[in-house]
Amino acid sequence: MSKKAQEDQGEDQHARAAILARELRIVFSNLKRRLREQATAGDLTLSQLAVLSRLDREGPATVSNLAREQGVRPQSMGATVAALEAAGLVRGTPDPADGRQTLLSLTEACRELIDASRIAREDRLLAVIEAKLTPAEQDELARGLKLLQRLVD
Template identity: 35%
Template sequence: MSASEDPVRVAEELRSAMGDFVRHVREHDTMPRSQTAVLGHLDRAGALSIAELARRERVRHQSMTRTVGLLAEQGLVTLGPGEADRRQVVVTVTPEGVRRLDAERRHRAGFIAAALDTLNGEERAVVARIPAVLRKLMGD
């Protein structure tokens, strides 16, 4: 088996390249990653408690409270009491928050599309297959 066929080596190269690519794209984001991540969770899952958002992002409750506060100041989320426990704070994305998230997603996609323009046809064909291959690796 050649070094290029060693599954562990291929896995490490894939992990490294994906990490580098994500960091490169994020360098051009227009809003902080923590805020984009929270808006994304709320957009996909609906209203969530601060505790649940902190769990999903693997940050302390205090850190998530700060992030949610910044989003609320911008009018991108609203805060309200929980239905089952009125002491719990539930966060809901606003229509402006959805618009801002969509704009950030379009900005990222546009940045990636511009980078794709630097590839030749064969390379673009390979890249076009990557999303399906990654989903297969995830078991989807």
């Protein structure tokens, strides 16, 4: 193969990869939106949902850490956390490493809500997969998931 042909092939592969990246972003954005439609978050704000999601993924944190991670002032995060505490979704305990600080964590009631929400989203996906994909397409989707997992590892 000539050098020019190799360069053309490399450019074609790059263009194909760029198209795949764009299409993946669009598909995942649409999927995420559809799954959010299934959520039962009630009247929670986006900031409150972000805090709950962060505490669920990474465990307890201080108001200061949450504020820094969300890019807001500690006073603003304090108001967000106060509303979550009033709703019974988070609780504070003294930080064992620094008793002056309070570590926030999810309550058991919040964990149950999160679990129920996840189950509802998975049930929705199950119903859509069974309704719209043949068994062969489901096998193809399973193979694709292995590739997607490699992208995030």
